[in-house]
Amino acid sequence: MSLPRIGVVIVTMGTRPRELEALLASVEKQDVPAARVVLVGNATPLTDVTADVTKIPMEENLGCPGGRNVALELLRDSGEVDVVVELDDDGLLVDDDVFRKVQQLFVEDPKLGIIGFRVADEHGHTERRWVPRLRADDPMRRGLVTAFLGGGHAFSMPMLRQTGLWAGEFFFGHEESDLAWRALDAGWKILYEPDLVLQHPKTSPARHAVYYRFTARNRVWLARRRLPVPLIPVYLGVWILLTMARTRSLAGLTAWWGGFFEGVRTPCGPRKPMRWRTVWRMTRLGRPPIL
Known part of the structure; x- marks a missing residue:
């Protein structure tokens, strides 16, 4: 070969x-x-x-x-x-x-x-x-x-x-x-x-001025594009909790929430959610698509 x-x-x-x-x-x-x-x-x-x-x-x-x-x-x-x-x-x-x-x-x-x-x-x-x-x-x-x-x-x-x-x-x-x-x-x-x-x-990725905004916006877009409907609120809920616990900067949180709502409001591109067997495959590999 x-x-x-x-x-x-x-x-x-x-x-x-x-x-x-x-x-x-x-x-x-x-x-x-x-x-x-x-x-x-x-x-x-x-x-x-x-x-x-x-x-x-x-x-x-x-x-x-x-x-x-x-x-x-x-x-x-x-x-x-x-x-x-x-x-x-x-x-x-x-x-x-x-x-x-x-x-x-x-x-x-x-x-x-x-x-x-x-x-x-x-x-x-x-x-x-x-x-x-x-x-x-x-x-x-x-x-x-x-x-x-x-x-x-x-x-x-x-x-x-x-x-x-x-x-x-x-x-x-x-x-x-x-x-x-x-x-x-x-x-x-x-x-x-x-x-x-x-x-x-x-x-640190946070060195980029747009880090918090794009991180939040793109995470919402990712969920809207790729996750089965029942997993979208679970995935976003987990990351809201993690972000609130980890982020110490008020300016960073403000930018993050701005990006989050931008991700909700704006077009995210074509939606093609993964199959449930892919969800199971990712879970078996150690990282279900909610983390």
Whole structure:
């Protein structure tokens, strides 16, 4: 069986030139070369990037999922790749055999749709919130999961052709859950593989000014798009309680509630709820779609 061809997608706003240069160098040093590397500039011309990659400068900021979709559409329509690796522009591949391991994993299991990398800081530490399961005490525990981190992962191109691409309208936040739930509902597997490491600085998602608003809005959209009707109030009720318990910032809570009601009022995109057998499958994997 031939090994899958690897494509790489990176989206940048041009604000981390040194980190981006280091990331592109770590992609270049992989012992299995990528068939194509696509760099999308969200509202940035990419004129300072000298690496030999396909550059797509965009006049407007499409958000991370929207920018990635531009590259994914190019790779999908070109027919050049079978697997796509997507990386944050401030990440780094510390090992040079990442693409080879990705190839092997997809060859071993034709129903594997998504591989989630382990994210670790410069000291090798993986925060609990970076482990895509509820029992996050052991970041080295490999296995099938119901979610993945957007910073470093690999997609099967056949899966993307079946499920569709990112929910670009989300712009920032919960687009990973939307895609993961679609993949699971279509029968694909999601594997968390801690041997695949993306080094990433320890940062808080709340550093983004729009974090609270988009987090709340997109969580409502996610529920409206993907959950069976009886689970929508359960899911949203659980997250209201968790948010009220965890958020200490009055400004953050105000923005969160504004986003929540925006999610209720505004169009969320096409609704295609998951099947009840997918709900049961996610429950057996350790994370029912109410958490």
